[in-house]
Amino acid sequence: MSVFVSIQLDKSKDEPLYIQLYLQLRQMIEQGRLKPDEKLPPIRKLSEQLKINSVTVVNAYKLLEQHGYVYSRVGSGTYISDNLHNQLHQLEPPETEPFREEEFRLMDQGQIHIRSNTINFASATPTPELFPVEDFKNVLNEVLDRDGGFAFGYQESQGFFPLRESITAYLRYYGIEKTPECIQIISGAQQGIDVLAKALLNFGDCLVVESPTYTGAIAAFRSRGAKIIEVPIEKDGINLEVLEKKLKKFHPKFIYVMPNFQNPTGYCYSLKKRKALLQLAKQYDTLIIEDDYLSELNFSRKKLAPLKAIDHYNKVVYIKSFSKIFMPGLRLAFLVLPEQIYNDVLAAKHTSDISTSGLTQRAFDLYLRKGIWQKHIQYMQKIYKERYKVMSEALENFMPKEIDYHLPEGGLTFWLALPEGCSSNKLYLECREKDVVFVPGSVFYSTQKDSRYFRLSFAAVYPEEIKKGIRILGNTINHLLKNNTKNKKGTNYYTPLL
Ligand SMILES: Cc1ncc(COP(=O)(O)O)c(C=O)c1O
Structure with missing residues (x-):
């Protein structure tokens, strides 16, 4: 406990105690006063020593874990990460702003604070008027008339059989020939990722992700105590040599990948x-987990x-979400599984939520069978192609020339570099x-x-707002770049933008 006696917490400060504790522990790690694989004091012991609530220590440890400074072992304790050294020295740490850190932490958990007039380039979710409510x-009414109370019973954990059948027909359209036996219905792709993590990972196992990658996947894999190996993504896919x-x-x-319109x-x-x-x-x-959350939104002629x-x-586990092109609130998606993992995945799904809502599955089954699906996709493609065009033009017109970006061939987002x-x-x-x-990289x-990277999404922004928002963004970047040049002192390492 010797190094920990230097911790000083000040209850009169506005800064929450857990942030103060987090920052001081972080500093000890960065300065090498705490060594890789060294164990942090047990929560009760540290809280007694510092005369603070144990929840404060729990929250500080959690924050350290979320930022990759420590890892926890169930039943054993919290330890300093062993691969930190390299990560920490890639960039100088940003200047410490605890409340802002808290804001980024929330963003990492998929939440962002917005006001009613905020132009929201952060969300990649469609606006509600695009949902095919009528x-x-x-189809819901038809299911209720047809199935009555059966629609409200427990559904089989693997999923409503007729829906799994209609999904095989849907898959055939995308060149995938499978039988209903390999399909597992899930309550959204996020649950699929989580269920796969539960079924396939043990504590300390390794897995590969593209870098950067989808935040929700990182969180699910980390929750299993797995070691996440990042491999850079390039314009034509993952870097194969590094992989x-x-x-x-x-x-x-x-290997967790998104081959079409990778997020972010x-x-x-x-x-x-x-x-x-x-x-x-x-x-x-090894297996490949293919997260197909968006391939229908293809604006190019390429198949x-x-x-x-x-x-x-038969190495690919396929996850298909309908959230981005249909209705995220339905919480409906499916997996296509290689045979060797059927049982483990089914068991993990069962312990998660027993089954996905039977009512939703039955209604979606009818929706697919009646072919309404195709009509809706065409509608979404039309709307989003328009927003995509407006965004591309606005970027062309208002982005300073120092900003680098890639014109995607579809999807809902642009990835830009300062x-x-x-x-x-x-x-x-x-x-x-x-x-x-927007979402910072x-x-x-x-x-x-x-x-220096950031993601702009046009999913939740109307065309007239896109132009306005990109103009504001362009002006802000210009202003910051000017200040940045003024403040440069010839250093060649990471410097704050301001
Ligand atoms: C790449 C990716 N996978 C999965 C999900 C989660 O989707 P769902 O709403 O189906 O859980 C998202 C949501 O943004 C995503 O971007």
Whole structure:
């Protein structure tokens, strides 16, 4: 406990005690006063020593874990992370602003604070008037008339059989030939990721993710005590050389990827990389989890078949969500599974929520069978293509030339880069004051390191607001870049944008 006697908490400060404790522990780790794999004091002991509530210590430890500084072992305690050194020295830490850290932490948990007039480039969820409410009301009524009370009983854990059948027909349309036996209905893709993490990962197992990647996946994998290995994503897919090195060294349980319109970058895998990825999975005997959350929103002429459609070695676990192009509140998605993991996944799903709502499954089954689905997708494509066009033009017109970005071929987001050495966390805080929000890149890395990248989504913004918001964003960036140049003192490491 010797180093911990130096901790000083001040109850008269506005800063919450758990933030004060977090910052002081973080500093000890960064300064090397706490060594990799060293155990932090038990919660009760530290709370007694510091004369604070044990919840304060729990919250500080949680925050350290979320930022990758520590890891916990169930029943044993909390330990300093062993791969921190490299991560910490990639960038100088951003200047410490505890309340703002709290804000980024919330964002990491998928929440963002907005006011009624905020232009929200952060959310990638469709606006409610786009939901096919009338059509869904009709199928719901039909199910209620047809099935009565059966629609409200427990559904089988694997999912309503007729829905699994109609999903096989839907999959055929995307080049995937499967039977209802391999389909597992889930309550949203997030549950799918969580259920797969439960079924496939034990404490200390390794897995590979693209870097950057979807925050919700990082959180689910981390909750299993797994070691997350990041491999950079490039414009045509994951970096295969780095991937192969990691496969050799870590023997991961699986590789989690989004081959179409990757979240957050919007990048799509080339056919060559898709095939190479499948080959590597076979060679190193690992699974691929393909998260297909958006491939219907393709604005190009290129056909973007899912990886699962060319999965000749049966290595791909396919997750299909309907949230972004249908209605996220339905909490409905499905998995296509290789046979060897059917039982483990079914058991994990059962312990999660027994089954996905039977009423929703039955209504969605009718919705698919009646072909209303196709009509709705065409409608969403039309709306979003328009917003995409407005956003592309606004970026062209209002973004300073120093900003680098990629024009995606579909999806709902753009991935932009500030010049080297700038912080998108800083930019976020400046824009938020002007009622424009987006997601800073730090949220999409397992280490939450500050980053010059940021994601803009046009899912929840109307065309006229897109132009206004991008103009504000462009002006703010211009202003910040000017200040940044003024304040530069010839250093060549990370500097704050302001
Ligand atoms: C890549 C990705 N996967 C999964 C999800 C979760 O989707 P669902 O609403 O189906 O749980 C999201 C949500 O944003 C996502 O972006």
